[in-house]
Amino acid sequence: MTEPSRKTAESPQSGGVDERTARKVAEEARDAEWRLPSFGKQLFLGDFRLDLVHPHPRPDEESRRTGEEFLERLRELCATKIDPAEIERTARIPDGVVQELREIGALGMKIPKRYGGLGLGQLHYGRALMIIGSVNPALGALLSAHQSIGVPQPIKLFGTAEQKETWLPRCAREISAFLLTEPDVGSDPARLRASAVPDGDEYVLDGVKLWTTNGVVADLVVVMARVPKSEGHRGGISAFVVDMSTPGITVENRNAFMGLRGLENGVTRFHQVRVPAANLIGSEGAGLKIALTTLNTGRLSLPAICAASGKWATKIAREWSKERVQWGRPVGTHEAISRKVAFIAATSYAMEAMLDLSSQLADDERNDIRIEAALAKLWSSEMACRVADELVQIRGGRGYETAESLAARGERGVPAEQILRDLRINRIFEGSTEIMHLLIAREAVDAHLSVAGDIIDPEASREDKVKAAARAGGFYARWLPTLVTGAGLRPGAYPEFGPLARHLRYVERASRKLARSTFYAAGRWQGRLEYKQGFLGRMVDIGAELYAMSAVCVRAQADLDENAAPLAGDSATAPGRSGLRLADAFCRQSRVRVEELFDGLWRNTDDLDSKLAGQVLAGEFTWLEEGVLDPSIPGPWIAEAEPGPSERDTVHRTIG
Numbered sequence: 311m312t313e314p315s316r317k318t319a320e321s322p323q324s325g326g327v328d329e330r331t332a333r334k335v336a337e338e339a340r341d342a343e344w345r346l347p348s349f350g351k352q353l354f355l356g357d358f359r360l361d362l363v364h365p366h367p368r369p370d371e372e373s374r375r376t377g378e379e380f381l382e383r384l385r386e387l388c389a390t391k392i393d394p395a396e397i398e399r400t401a402r403i404p405d406g407v408v409q410e411l412r413e414i415g416a417l418g419m420k421i422p423k424r425y426g427g428l429g430l431g432q433l434h435y436g437r438a439l440m441i442i443g444s445v446n447p448a449l450g451a452l453l454s455a456h457q458s459i460g461v462p463q464p465i466k467l468f469g470t471a472e473q474k475e476t477w478l479p480r481c482a483r484e485i486s487a488f489l490l491t492e493p494d495v496g497s498d499p500a501r502l503r504a505s506a507v508p509d510g511d512e513y514v515l516d517g518v519k520l521w522t523t524n525g526v527v528a529d530l531v532v533v534m535a536r537v538p539k540s541e542g543h544r545g546g547i548s549a550f551v552v553d554m555s556t557p558g559i560t561v562e563n564r565n566a567f568m569g570l571r572g573l574e575n576g577v578t579r580f581h582q583v584r585v586p587a588a589n590l591i592g593s594e595g596a597g598l599k600i601a602l603t604t605l606n607t608g609r610l611s612l613p614a615i616c617a618a619s620g621k622w623a624t625k626i627a628r629e630w631s632k633e634r635v636q637w638g639r640p641v642g643t644h645e646a647i648s649r650k651v652a653f654i655a656a657t658s659y660a661m662e663a664m665l666d667l668s669s670q671l672a673d674d675e676r677n678d679i680r681i682e683a684a685l686a687k688l689w690s691s692e693m694a695c696r697v698a699d700e701l702v703q704i705r706g707g708r709g710y711e712t713a714e715s716l717a718a719r720g721e722r723g724v725p726a727e728q729i730l731r732d733l734r735i736n737r738i739f740e741g742s743t744e745i746m747h748l749l750i751a752r753e754a755v756d757a758h759l760s761v762a763g764d765i766i767d768p769e770a771s772r773e774d775k776v777k778a779a780a781r782a783g784g785f786y787a788r789w790l791p792t793l794v795t796g797a798g799l800r801p802g803a804y805p806e807f808g809p810l811a812r813h814l815r816y817v818e819r820a821s822r823k824l825a826r827s828t829f830y831a832a833g834r835w836q837g838r839l840e841y842k843q844g845f846l847g848r849m850v851d852i853g854a855e856l857y858a859m860s861a862v863c864v865r866a867q868a869d870l871d872e873n874a875a876p877l878a879g880d881s882a883t884a885p886g887r888s889g890l891r892l893a894d895a896f897c898r899q900s901r902v903r904v905e906e907l908f909d910g911l912w913r914n915t916d917d918l919d920s921k922l923a924g925q926v927l928a929g930e931f932t933w934l935e936e937g938v939l940d941p942s943i944p945g946p947w948i949a950e951a952e953p954g955p956s957e958r959d960t961v962h963r964t965i966g
Contacts, residue, residue: 331500340602340752341680349671349860350681354754354853356793356825358818360804362677363860366868367670369433377434383414384441394446395714398728401571403449405965408485408527411453416442418482420457421466425478431673432607436665439614444622447615447732448572452485454611455523459740460486461530461551463604468549468592477530477551484529485965489519489578490601493951497745499534499547499598503951504580506535506550508543513550513590515558515583518951526564526574527965528554533580534597546595550585554964558583560956569731579956605740606680607672609687612736613665616694619729620658623701626724627651630705641704650700656896657697659889660858661690663865681753682857688746689854691736698730744843751846754853755839758832761785767837790829793822809890810863813897817856817863820904824852827911844916848907855900855907866893 344351349362369377391410397403411417419435421427430438435457443450457463462481465473495501504517515535525531533552539545552559563577592600631642631651641647668686671679702709708716709726717723737743762782765775797803798818804811828849832839839846866889925931 334500341599342756344678344756346676346678348678348681350685350853350857351678351753351756353821353856353860354681354824354828354849355757355789356796356822358796358798358814358821360814360860360864363667363671364864364867365871366667366864367674368868369431369670369673373431373434373673376428377430377437380415380419380428380430381434381437381441384416384438387411387414388442388445392445392449394725395723397446397448397572398725399714401566403446403452403572403574407449408452408965411442412483415482416453417456417485418462419453421462421478421482425474426482427462427478432610432669433666433673436610436614436617436669439611440618440621443615444618446572447619447729448570450611450615450618451570451573452524454608454615455488456481456486456528458608458611459488459532459601459604460524460528461532462486463608464532464549464591464600465551467603468596468600472588473551473591480530485524485527486530486532487522487524487528488532488601489522489525490534491520491522492518493520493949497741502534502536502547503953504533504535505953506533506537506548506585508537508540508587509584511587513537513585513587515550515552515580515585516953517580518953519578519580520951521565521575522561522578523573523575525576525578526561526961527963529964530554531578532591534601537594544594547597548594549591549597549600551589551591552580552583552585554962556583556585559962560958560960561962562956562958562960564961567735569728569734576961581953581955606683609683609740610665610668610672612739613661613668613686613690616690616733616736617658617661617665619694619733620654620661620697623697623729624655624658626726627654627701627704630724647704650704652895653899654697654700656892656899657693659892660862660896660900661693663861663893664690664858667861667864681750684741684746684750684753685850685854685857687740688743688750688850689858691733691739692743694733695730695737698726698733702726702730744847747847747850748843750850750853754850755828755832757785758828762832765836786829793826793829796822798822807863807867810866810893810897813859813894813901814863816897816901817859820852820856820908823908824849824856827908831911842916844914844919845911848910852904852907855904859897859900862893862896866890 347359347362349359352359352362368374387410392407415428416438418425418427419430419438420432421429423429439450439454442453460481461477465477465481469477490499490502492503495503504515504519506513506515513535515533517535519525519533522528522531531552531554533550534547535550537543537545537548558581560579560581561576562579565573565575565577567573567575591597628642628651631647632640634641636644642651664686668679668682671677671682705724705726708721708724712727713723713725741749762778762785763770765778765782767774770778796818798815798820800815803818804814807814831842831845831849835842869889
């Protein structure tokens with residue numbers, strides 16, 4: 311939710327930007343128009359548009375052939391040329407591995423063939439990330455940061471013909487990165503401090519960027535910086551392509567993390583870096599819109615890594631649960647463990663189904679997938695962490711032991727604890743879970759704000775409020791009756807889905823219930839709804855589960871149709887029915903979660919928790935912290951990032 315809001319005082323860390331201004335910047339960056347239909351948008355409005363995702367879209371024959379040929383080459387390289395244990399042990403991806411990937415075209419998977427790339431669609435790009443991410447997630451992060459949010463994607467979407475000719479051929483063989491975050495700027499770009507001052511036919515770039523994935527080894531980067539408004543310059547946050555060989559750039563530190571130990575992530579300082587005006591992507595002030603549009607499909611790289619981890623976890627859980635015997639039986643036959651195995655398998659199927667559906671929708675370019683991609687990122691990153699945690703639990707002490715230690719004492723070196731560490735960042739990467747809840751919620755209630763926003767906007771005029779009330783009356787008079795009944799109440803609805811039809815009927819009913827709940831909440835809290843982040847988070851989580859259920863049903867039915875298996879009967883041995891069993895199990899598990907979330911919309915401790923948190927922050931319970939020592943290394947909470955020359959030697963390196 312980003313509008314309307316109450317103006318608030320500046321906080322000590324606000325950098326001179328009040329809450330309303332910060333929200334206005336974010337609101338102006340989002341695409342306010344819906345030019346194409348959206349399954350996710352309609353789902354939140356109580357309109358279950360199954361026709362937008364069924365029949366399941368499929369790639370054309372040429373795309374399929376090209377994609378599968380590359381995947382085979384990539385699979386061979388990953389199986390024979392990459393040692394994941396070495397990457398974990400040395401905390402570095404060998405340069406030779408990057409060179410091998412470059413030679414088979416992996417750096418240019420999404421770049422059109424005319425610019426030297428492979429021209430793969432999102433579907434096969436995602437499957438490629440699954441293969442390489444299953445070997446080592448840091449490798450997947452390197453490729454996805456380069457192609458999903460680095461230089462290639464914004465240039466493809468917003469670059470001029472000349473920029474495409476200049477940069478895309480280089481991107482097919484060189485590494486790129488995306489630089490937005492600063493030491494005190496994360497998901498609140500209104501306080502962006504990096505500047506790009508016009509000087510003739512150049513811009514002079516100054517500032518410090520934090521957590522620049524690939525920044526340590528990047529050849530090219532996209533930098534977000536603020537152009538001051540002046541005569542002939544509209545100003546605003548803008549996007550620039552910058553060659554890392556340009557004088558004045560210093561990578562001051564290679565950051566280390568709890569996982570993704572091979573990640574080449576750093577702190578990058580720009581001091582009086584001269585960037586040609588021709589390197590400006592789009593127009594001045596369009597930087598955030600470019601970033602958000604790029605992320606609409608760019609976010610699908612993370613669900614690919616998550617789906618890969620789920621498939622691997624299913625394999626390990628199956629093999630170990632059959633091998634390990636306790637109390638006279640394999641542990642997988644004990645209900646406490648079998649529930650975990652079932653959860654891992656069903657959830658893994660759902661992650662892949664959601665990834666494939668979202669990716670193919672992106673390739674088709676017939677739908678607006680901003681909500682679907684965001685839901686896939688949010689849901690998959692959360693569920694993959696749960697899957698990895700359950701795998702560690704199934705493995706017991708061996709799950710907590712490192713693969714290297716296991717191998718050293720003669721057992722299979724299963725990196726279960728590593729995958730748990732590696733996946734944890736996905737709940738933060740490219741929009742934390744909390745930010746994703748708010749981003750998706752804003753899109754989900756767009757229809758309400760577009761007709762009724764002025765009613766609750768404290769700055770709207772009386773005339774605007776009257777007009778808004780009239781618009782809202784007409785909209786709700788037409789919309790609310792549609793939430794009373796639907797196909798979900800008809801026992802025979804969706805007959806082509808056989809045993810899965812019951813789940814689609816549930817999705818349809820739940821979609822209308824969710825829309826009614828949102829309407830009730832808007833009426834109850836009005837302008838305060840944006841501060842009810844607990845409610846908004848549960849609302850979005852319900853939508854994510856409903857999208858996942860839809861994806862698995864459509865996927866299972868598509869696979870069944872391809873195999874020409876009969877729909878009649880319920881035989882577990884019928885051809886092609888394994889997908890149906892997984893889909894059915896997932897939907898049953900998901901429905902339990904959905905009901906708990908619906909219950910939590912109105913029965914929760916959100917207000918109590920907020921009050922208690924305020925008391926904690928006020929220092930009322932500092933006595934609770936007594937009796938322990940703080941092992942933290944002394945230093946400021948947030949490092950100083952004043953513009954100026956670097957006092958450090960650069961750690962940037964180029965992979966030849």
